[in-house]
Amino acid sequence: MSKLPLDVISDIFLRLPVKTLVRFKCLSKPCCAVIDDRDFIRLHLYRSKKTKSNLGLILKALNLYTVDFDTLDTAVSIDHPFSFACGTEAFGSCNGLIALRNSEKCLALFNPSTKKLRKLPVSTIELPNDSSKSGYVFYGFGQDVISNDYKVVRMVQFYRIENDEEGSFFDYEVKVYSLNNNSWKKISNLPCYLRFLFLFFYHLLHRRGYGVLVSGVLHWVLPPRSETSGRNMIVGFDLGTEEFLQVPQAENTDENFLLDVGVLDGCLCMICNYNQFSVDILVMKEYGLKESWTWLLSVQKTTPADAVKFLRPLAYSKNLTKVLLEMDSQKLVWYDLEKKRMRTVKIDGAPDTFSAEIFVGSLIPLDDRDEKSKKQEEQGENNNTGGKQRDDFLSEGFRLVL
Known part of the structure; x- marks a missing residue:
């Protein structure tokens, strides 16, 4: 190692799995410095996405599990310091980070590869008046690629304290958390249609409250109501x-269906469920372009007793001939795009019911800023007094440049 240039070592490290790199940080200070470098972390994540390596699945149930995507054989429980007796919800993942929730006042971001966790500051829900109460809460998590920031979105729906049978909800409170600033910001000038976003059976039955991240935009479905032309x-x-926006939908679909959204290989998906008899999945090949909606596959119930209650695409196979689907929150299946056949995937240790999401392992840091600044100050003092000891420790061919 001491005879290899740093750029060669870095190039080798870029090809290694995340778990291996985490272990390699203990080898020496130079190895740790290479792996912790911001540019290296960015390049390693970029390569993982491009080569579709370091991929896994998150199975979300009462507990959280990870499954290696290449094998899909065993579910491993995620051990994290944010676990809660009644279960911790994962409401989103992005670039190796998972957003966790125990309650509206107890949120955190967690990197299961590095075991680092950042608790979010508490942001109180501000009721519009004394006669209202907070109700259903929507969440979303993703990356703002413009500012290279990670953000959590919380949308709280309000309703009257007395019975509100017609569902005439007040405007939502929308707040956004910024990881870079470690603070919450309230969003104003909300669109009028947002007050009709929640529909009881639609969201509680299928848990559609978590935003789907595509192209730096979080997506939810506003179900058909008379106020929105049905x-x-x-x-x-x-x-x-x-800011909020409306995404154009494909026109060549029957309007009589229950809609859900998903993501497949970075593209937005429309999941059209026709009365639990069949499900069509369409993919938006170019985000925001209405004409780019393309039909992908259709799944129909096989017997009169069966019903296709829930379906979500997760990922393509390596050779792009199959699509991994989550069905009815109970199992995973490979759908062959050419033969139009399905094969059930058996995963040891998987919970009986779950929600699945694709996940890419990464080294994205979640260090506390105050603690990090303190360590940098201490490191600066040590560098001033112990520079010779550091240089003696490092070999001539593998010396850090500070």
């Missing part, structure tokens, strides 16, 4: 501009 609507929140 049509489904895809609502987006741009993490860069922090």
Whole structure:
């Protein structure tokens, strides 16, 4: 190692799995410095996405599990310091970070590869008046690629304290947490249609409250209501501009379906469920372009007793001939795009019911800023007094440049 240039070592490290790199940080200070370098972390994540390596699945149930995507054989429980007796919800993942929730006042970001966790500061819910109460809460998590920031979105729906049978909800409170600033920001000038976002059976039955991240935008479905002309609507929140938008839908679909959204290989998906008899999945090849909606596959119930209750695409196979699907929150299946056949995937240790999400391992840091600044100050003092000891420790061919 001492005879290899740093750029060669860095190039080798870029090809290694995340778990191996975490162990290698203990080899020496030079190895640790290479692996902790911000540019190296960015390049390693970029390579993982490009080569589709370091991929896994998160199985979300009462507990959280990870499954290696290449094998899909065994579910391993995620051990994290944020675990809660009644279960911890994972409401999103992005670039190796998972957003966790125990309650509206207890949120955190966690990197299962590095075991680092950042608790979010508490942001109180501000009721619009004394006659209202907070109700259903929508969440979303993703990256703002413009500012290279990670953000959590919380949308709280309000309703009257007395019975509100017609569902005439007050405007939402929308707040955004910034990891870079470690603070919450309230969003104003909300669109009028947002007050009709929640529909009891639609969201509670299928847990559609978590935003789907595509192209730096979080997406939710506004279910058909008389106030919105009886049509489904895809609502987006741009993490860069922090504004809401409407996503154009495909026109060549029957309007009589229950809509859900998903993501497949970075593309937004429309999941159209026709009365639990069949499900069509369409993919938006170019984000925001209505004409780019493309039909992908259709799944129909096989017997009169069966029903396709829930379906979500997760990932393509390595050779792009199959799609991994989550069905009815109970199992995973490979769908062969050519033969139009399905094969069930058996995973040891998986919970009976779960929600699945694709995950890429990364070294994205979640260090506390105050603690990090303190360590840098201490390191600076040590460098001033112990420079010779450091140089003696490092070999001539593998010396850190500070």
